[in-house]
Amino acid sequence: MSWFSKAASETQITHGSRLWLYVVAALVMIFLVAPTIIVIPMSFSESQYLEFPPRTWSTRWYDHYFNSYEWMSATRTSVVAAFLTMVVATPLGVMAAYGLFVSSFRFSHMIFLLLISPMMVPVVLIAIGVFYVYAKMKLVHSMTGLVLAHSMLAIPLVLIVVSSALKSYDMNQEMVARSLGASRLRAFMVVTLPQIRFSVITAALLSFLTSFDEVIVALFISGGDNATLTRGMFITLRDQIDPTIASISTIMVLVSSSLLVLAQVFGQNKDGK
């Protein structure tokens, strides 16, 4: 019996009769990954016009990126802002998730909705609103302002990831620790936190990436010495196809795929089980 006539699912449909499904799925998967992958070899092209495959290979555009004061300064701003956002948003989000989980008031649901609302309100609206308020508070172009705004955007992700981990965690364990004399804080740190740590790490990685990849808010409130990498990329992109962007894109793809691998590794060890 060939593979084509083998049963493929519970309904005894054969692999052969749903070959079309495999073809469609394969095409869609290629559509999803190909563009990002193809930029990588293109970034090593010598030519001003991005070619695939490149006729002559060179690291010209990487040299251009690493030797440019503007791009280096923008990269530094983005990395620092993303790191600080992670440091601010993760504890704030974990505290809020824990507080909402253990107190469980009737209006807790409202607070939860309010805290995840940055995910529902269009980012453009948040961007111009923050810009307006920051202009009054003299926070435009400042690192503090950027980190605060990005932390607000990251809190919903931290809250959702950590809340779902807490749901599958048995809170009685913390009760045991407390009945044996541990304070609530100590019980949380020693008993609960280690068991939800993988979700907390995932949440931290997500908040780093939220800030690092954010474009629109940064477009309005970052600038001068504190202009972010994405802001520079977006402004360049609007005008021309600069191959330097291909080299920066390659580096960004490497950063995010290594974060994805990290998250997958941690994800394998499911929390609270």
Added chain:
Amino acid sequence: MSVAESLHAPLAVRTEDAPNAAGLKSDAAKERMQLLGLCSPALVLVTITMVLPVIWLFYLSFLSDEGTFSLEHYHRLTASKAYARIFYTTFQVSVLTTLICVVIGYPLAYFLAQLPRRAAALCMITVLLPFWTSLLVRTYAWLVLLQRKGLVNTWAIELGLWDEPIKIVHNLNGTLIGMVHIMLPFLVLPVYASMKAIDTDYVKAAANLGASPIQAFWKVFFPLSLPGLFAGALIVFVLCLGFFVTPAVLGGGRVIMVAMSITDTIELFFNWGAASALGVVLLVMTLGSLFAASKLLNLDRILGGGRGGH
């Protein structure tokens, strides 16, 4: 009963008749209040950087240029043909993107849901990798691929699909290709989750009772996967409404959506009143879609990703 409830319940039962019952009860309430205080730093941050600015914009949108209350910005929105066109484009792009995502995303999710665990995890990377990659990088990739002398044109001509380079970027087509690419993971992930939650015994039972594979799919499996499909489509639609980067880069100025119009109004004309009014309309459209969806469908059930059965 949730874990948190069970945490307090025994205390309440035990102390029902005790002389200090009232005191204990108020202590417990006080402690829960303090624990709720753990939310306050996050609440303060979200209030200052989002709630207040949005309220402020709301206020600005009702202010005339002379500083008095007026509806002039909203009047201009309804009177001008240019704005009608922008809203039409926004809806057109959002609806088309959502439809294409459903048509190509559902089969992919179905395929992934039926794979063995390891193979599914491997194929899932193709959905997660773009999800984690910067949207700017992906938009740039499409700009490069779709340009006049780009890879798509070159290969299509070599394969004889068309004779000379055609314009696929800096127009609606380019925008749609880019948007579908960005939005697809938002559809595939919830649909996949809801398919995984379907009890395969239902499908087996249908087959057992004589349903053909196609009947079993349409009569049993498909209806059970609908909550996930609706949730995914809703997320995609709402995200599209406020989208900015991809249409700005791939539309080449020919596809103007509300979000782009808002930034232009600020950056070029410094007209806060007009931009705020547009923003308020965008917010109402977004929240309106979410609200309508939650009324039409049981949103808790969707977001819970439950079995979706009856």
